[in-house]
Amino acid sequence: MRLAVLGAGAVGTSVVELAGDYGHEVVAVADSSSAVVDSSGIDPETVIARKADGGSVGSEDPEAALAADYDVLVEATPTTLGDAEPGFSHVTRALDRDRHVVLANKGPVAERYGDVQAAARDSDGSVLFEATVGGAIPALSTIDDVGADHVTAVRGVLNGTANFILTRMAAEGLGYEHVLAEAQDLGVAEADPTFDVEGTDAALKCVILANVLYDREYTLADAEVSGIADLPGSALDLATEDGRTVRLIGEVADGEVRVGPRLVPESGTLAVTGTRNIVQLDTEHAGRLNISGRGAGGPETASAVLADVGRLARR
16 A cells, blocks of 8 residues: 655654555655655655654655655554644545545544544545554454444553552652652653643543444543542552552443543553553453553554555455
8 A cells, every 4th residue: 555644753753654564655654743755655764754853854845745646554653632633634635546545643533523534534545543542452343343332442542641540659759750750750640741730641542432433423522531640649559559540441331432541450460560551442252351462652652554554455
């Protein structure tokens, strides 16, 4: 498949770097201010090196990538809330051309799911978005295999930054601010960690899961969300004394979406440590399924993007 990649952050550049290993060819790459297009295939090393050295991927306008001759548009620009722009417009422009879309950007399917589905129905292109939930974890494809009608609930740890902070607080008896600073020094947390520690990132993933499970439009406004910033270290100490720990748990069940700190058994399935994520599916006929792995990272998330490209190629 010929790919046009929008977004040259960790995920976008990893898709460019790894596409050839999966049998695909990148013919266009764009960041926010530039693009490179080559119908015979771009050289990944050249593009990545140029981005690292000069801050741009090429000398053309980003519009050139959208207009390129590709089979699949990979939308890996930053997630935005509300109108989900510019990601949403990128999706609809590709679908208007009967091209496929693979999303790493959560915005279009978390905030404008109904609009995306309507655009897909009017197109010969399809939209897949495995990478929007849990990085490398095949959560959405597992739901598709089991059948959304046969999944009664989904819960899990869906943000690696928050999980790292909670793990360190519990293990070392450290306060939130101390561990957050450590996470920022290690690159686990952003300079502005609000999206992660207030539960927004996990909530967006749960909203996407709800959209898939219930096939109706949920947005972030429909989620009940609380984060970990105000969680005192004493709460984790008390939990430890009782053989439990605290994790930021997202849950989709009974038509509702909830995210917040929850007590879980210290040796239980949901007590994953560090930056690991876990998705737990309750099913009608297969019991409880647990899928755990790396929930973020450039190559990890790119593997989910390229898995979706592979699914489209097999159709």
